[in-house]
Amino acid sequence: MPEPEYRVKVGLATCGIAGGAAKVYARFQDALKGSAVSLERTGCIGMCYNEPLVEVLEAGGKRYLYGKLTPDDALRIVEEHLKQGRPVIDLLLLGEGCTPGEETFLDKQKRILLKNCGLIDPENIESYTAIGGYEGLRAALTAMTPGEVIEEIRRSGLRGRGGAGFPTHTKWRLTREAAGVQKYIICNADEGDPGAFMDRSILESDTHSVLEGMLIAGYAIGASAGYVYIRAEYPLAIRRLKLAISQAEASGFLGERILGSDFSFKVFIREGAGAFVCGEETALLMSIEGKRGMPRFRPPFPAQKGLFGSPTSINNVETLANVPRIMHQGAEAYSSLGTEESKGTKVFALAGKIRRGGLIEIPMGTTINKIVFEIGGGISTGKPFKAVQTGGPSGGCIPASLGDTPVDYESLKKIGAIMGSGGLLVMDEETCMVDVAKYFLTFTKDESCGKCTFCRAGTNQMHKILERITQGEGREEDVQILVDLAEKIKSGSLCGLGQTAPNPVLTTIQFFRDEYEAHVREKYCPAKKCKALIEYKIDRDSCTGCTLCARQCPTGAISGTKKEAHSIQLSACIRCGLCINSCKFEAILISSNPKVKA
Amino acid sequence: MEHKNMNNLKISAKEQPLFAIMEIVQRHQAEQGPAIPILQDIQSAFGYVSPQMLERASEFSGIPVSELYSIVTFYAQFRMEPIGENLIQVCHGTACHLAGAEKITESLQFETKASAGGTSPDGKFSLEKVACLGCCSLAPVITLNEETNGRLTPDKIKKIVKETRKLSAKNAEAMGVCTDA
Numbered sequence: 001m002p003e004p005e006y007r008v009k010v011g012l013a014t015c016g017i018a019g020g021a022a023k024v025y026a027r028f029q030d031a032l033k034g035s036a037v038s039l040e041r042t043g044c045i046g047m048c049y050n051e052p053l054v055e056v057l058e059a060g061g062k063r064y065l066y067g068k069l070t071p072d073d074a075l076r077i078v079e080e081h082l083k084q085g086r087p088v089i090d091l092l093l094l095g096e097g098c099t100p101g102e103e104t105f106l107d108k109q110k111r112i113l114l115k116n117c118g119l120i121d122p123e124n125i126e127s128y129t130a131i132g133g134y135e136g137l138r139a140a141l142t143a144m145t146p147g148e149v150i151e152e153i154r155r156s157g158l159r160g161r162g163g164a165g166f167p168t169h170t171k172w173r174l175t176r177e178a179a180g181v182q183k184y185i186i187c188n189a190d191e192g193d194p195g196a197f198m199d200r201s202i203l204e205s206d207t208h209s210v211l212e213g214m215l216i217a218g219y220a221i222g223a224s225a226g227y228v229y230i231r232a233e234y235p236l237a238i239r240r241l242k243l244a245i246s247q248a249e250a251s252g253f254l255g256e257r258i259l260g261s262d263f264s265f266k267v268f269i270r271e272g273a274g275a276f277v278c279g280e281e282t283a284l285l286m287s288i289e290g291k292r293g294m295p296r297f298r299p300p301f302p303a304q305k306g307l308f309g310s311p312t313s314i315n316n317v318e319t320l321a322n323v324p325r326i327m328h329q330g331a332e333a334y335s336s337l338g339t340e341e342s343k344g345t346k347v348f349a350l351a352g353k354i355r356r357g358g359l360i361e362i363p364m365g366t367t368i369n370k371i372v373f374e375i376g377g378g379i380s381t382g383k384p385f386k387a388v389q390t391g392g393p394s395g396g397c398i399p400a401s402l403g404d405t406p407v408d409y410e411s412l413k414k415i416g417a418i419m420g421s422g423g424l425l426v427m428d429e430e431t432c433m434v435d436v437a438k439y440f441l442t443f444t445k446d447e448s449c450g451k452c453t454f455c456r457a458g459t460n461q462m463h464k465i466l467e468r469i470t471q472g473e474g475r476e477e478d479v480q481i482l483v484d485l486a487e488k489i490k491s492g493s494l495c496g497l498g499q500t501a502p503n504p505v506l507t508t509i510q511f512f513r514d515e516y517e518a519h520v521r522e523k524y525c526p527a528k529k530c531k532a533l534i535e536y537k538i539d540r541d542s543c544t545g546c547t548l549c550a551r552q553c554p555t556g557a558i559s560g561t562k563k564e565a566h567s568i569q570l571s572a573c574i575r576c577g578l579c580i581n582s583c584k585f586e587a588i589l590i591s592s593n594p595k596v597k598a
Numbered sequence: 599m600e601h602k603n604m605n606n607l608k609i610s611a612k613e614q615p616l617f618a619i620m621e622i623v624q625r626h627q628a629e630q631g632p633a634i635p636i637l638q639d640i641q642s643a644f645g646y647v648s649p650q651m652l653e654r655a656s657e658f659s660g661i662p663v664s665e666l667y668s669i670v671t672f673y674a675q676f677r678m679e680p681i682g683e684n685l686i687q688v689c690h691g692t693a694c695h696l697a698g699a700e701k702i703t704e705s706l707q708f709e710t711k712a713s714a715g716g717t718s719p720d721g722k723f724s725l726e727k728v729a730c731l732g733c734c735s736l737a738p739v740i741t742l743n744e745e746t747n748g749r750l751t752p753d754k755i756k757k758i759v760k761e762t763r764k765l766s767a768k769n770a771e772a773m774g775v776c777t778d779a
Contacts, residue, residue, distance in 0.1 A: 015733045015735060015748070018733045018747060018748035019736055019748055048734075048735030051735070051748075192730075194691035194692045194730035196730070197730075197732035234732065271634075271635075273638065274673050274675035275673050275674060288631055290630075290634050290669070291633070291668075308630055351734035351735055352693050352696050357734065358735050392692065423692070425692050439692065439695050440692075447729075576704045577701050578704075578705065582753075
C-alpha cells in the first residue's frame, strides 16, 4: 500500500474531548469520506491549553500542528491544506510558516515517557509494536533471568513515581524473595490527587506501555497475575485498557506461555469506587479484596503479605511505563538523565494560573522557574507569580522566592514540599494562601477514612480554624494552634494521608505567615478572595447602565435604571462574582469589607 | 457498543430487578473479593443502590448485608437515592477551585434548581461535587452524563442547562411521555 500523501491525527484523550475534539474528528471524517487522506486518532499531545489539537503529516516528512480548532476550522484545513497544499497559517501552532513562540513548550522538555503520547494510536496494538513496543518484554523474556531484570532496574536508578520515591528494584527484589507460590503485581492507577492527570494521560495515550511494564514487573517478581486499580472517574482510560488487554492477549503478549517462554500472566481491572485513601497501598489492597479501604499496620509490608495474603508489589502507572523504556534502551541511557539521587525524567501536570498548561516531562533537577516561565510561558493572568503547589493535598506550597529549587526528591523534601505524583499548580497574586490551605483541608477531612483519631478529628479541627480565619473571626492564637495540631496529626496517623495532610497548612504558614496574620489581625484578605472579608461596589463613573449585571445577579441585589449607574444592595449580595464576569466595563470593584472590625 | 449494552441492561434491570441482581452476582461470584464490582454493576444497572437491593445482593452472594452497607457508605461513588434524568458532576479539583469552581456550582444550582449533592424538584437534574476529573488545563470542568465540558463560565452553564432541558423534553416527546412543561 502506498504511503498516503497526508495523515491527519486528532488528539482524542479526555482533555481533547472536553475541548471539543470529538466534534472536530467527526467533521474531518465527514469531509474526508472517500479521500486518500488517512485520518487517525491519537492520545494526548500534551498541549492541553490548545485543545483540540490536530497534527497533519505530509508524505515528505513535514509536520504541522494545529490548535484550538472548531469543527469549521477542520473544514478549512481540509479545503486549504489537504486539497490545495496551503497550510492554514492563522491556525498553525508548529510547522513551517507558524508564528514562533509555541515551540519552547516542547523544546524545553525531555519527552521520553511521553514520546508516544500523541504519536501512536492507543487503540491499535500494531501502532505500538511498530515503534518497538513489547520489545522490552521480549528482551526480558528471551535473554534475561528475573534477577537480571531487577539488576537492570537497579542500575537505572528508577524510583517510585507515585510520590514517595521508594527504589523500584528494592520493592521488586523483596517481593521476589518473599516466600509464596502466588504473587501479584498491582498497577496503582488511583490517581486521586486533585490537580494531577499524568496517569490518566499515559493510560489513555500509551496504554500498552503500562501493560508491558506490568508484564516485565510480573516476570521479575515471579507473579502470574496483575491487577490495575483504576479510578472509575476515568472511563476512557478504562475502556482503552480493556481493549489493550484483549489485543495483547490476541497477539500472544498476555496469557499462557508468553512469547514461547514459561512465563504466563493475566491482568484484571478493578475500578476504584472513589476514595482518596485507596491510593495508599494497604488501603488499596483492602479495596481490591472487597472491603472498606482502610490502611493497616506495616510490617508486614505488601512485599511479604499483600493482596489476599500473598507477596505483592504495588507500582504507580508512571513507574511501570518507564520500565519498557529502560529494558529496551538500557539502564545507562536512563540514568544519564536527572540528578545524583533522582534519575530519569518526571511527568508533571502543569495547571492553575499558567499560560500553557498541560502534560510536561522534564529531566529531574529542572528548576521551578524554568518550568513556570520557559515551558509554561509564565502566568496566564499577567499578575505576578506567587507560588507553586506540588504533591496535592500531601504536598506543600513553594513560594516564588524559592523558584530556583531544582525539582528532585531530596531538594523538594528539604523545603517542606514533596515531589508527589506530579501535580504542579501555579498560583498568582490573586490566590489567597489561607483559602488554598482551607481547600486542601476540606478535601483531606472528607477523605480521612476515620481509623486514626488525630487524622479524623484533627483535620476537622484544623479545617474549622481555617474556616474561622477566612470568615474574619480568627483569633491571635489560631496560627500557633494550627502548627501544634499539625505536628500531632503527623505523628498520630497510621498512613500517608494523615501523615501528610497538614503539609499544605504548614508550608503556607511557613512561607506566607503575613497573609494569615492579615486575616487574623486586620480582617483583611490580601488576595481579595475570602468572601466574608470583601464587598462589591459599582464604580459610578465606569458603569454605563447596560443592565447586564443586574440580569445576571442570582439574588437580585443589583438595581438601577437603564443607561444610569447601577448599585449593589450589600445585604443581598452573595459575592458570587457573576456580575464581575458579565461586566464589560470593569465597573465592579472589590474592596475590603469595612463591617468586619479589626 | 458498551453504552448500548448498558442501556439494554438498564431496561431489563428495571423490569426484572431480582433477576438482574442475581445475574450480576453470578457474573462476579468466581472472583476473589467480588463485593465492590457487584455493587458497581448494580449501580450502573439501576442508577443507585437501595437497601432492598443490598439485601437481595447479600442473599445471592452470601456476603453479609452489614459488609455491603459498610462499603456503600464508605466509597463516594455509591448513591443510595435515585438520581435525576441528567447527572452533572462539578469538578472541585485544585485547578478548578482556582479557576472558580464555586461560581460554576452556584450558577448550576441557580439554573437547575438542584442543590449540590441533590436533585432538582422536577427530577431533571442531579448535581454532584467531585474531587478531580483530571482535565485541569481546561478548568473549570463539569461532566454532563459522562461527557466532559471544559473552559466553563456561568454564561456557558446557562446555555448547557437550557440545551439539556430542550433535549430531554424532546426525548420525552419521542418516547410518547406526556410532559406538563
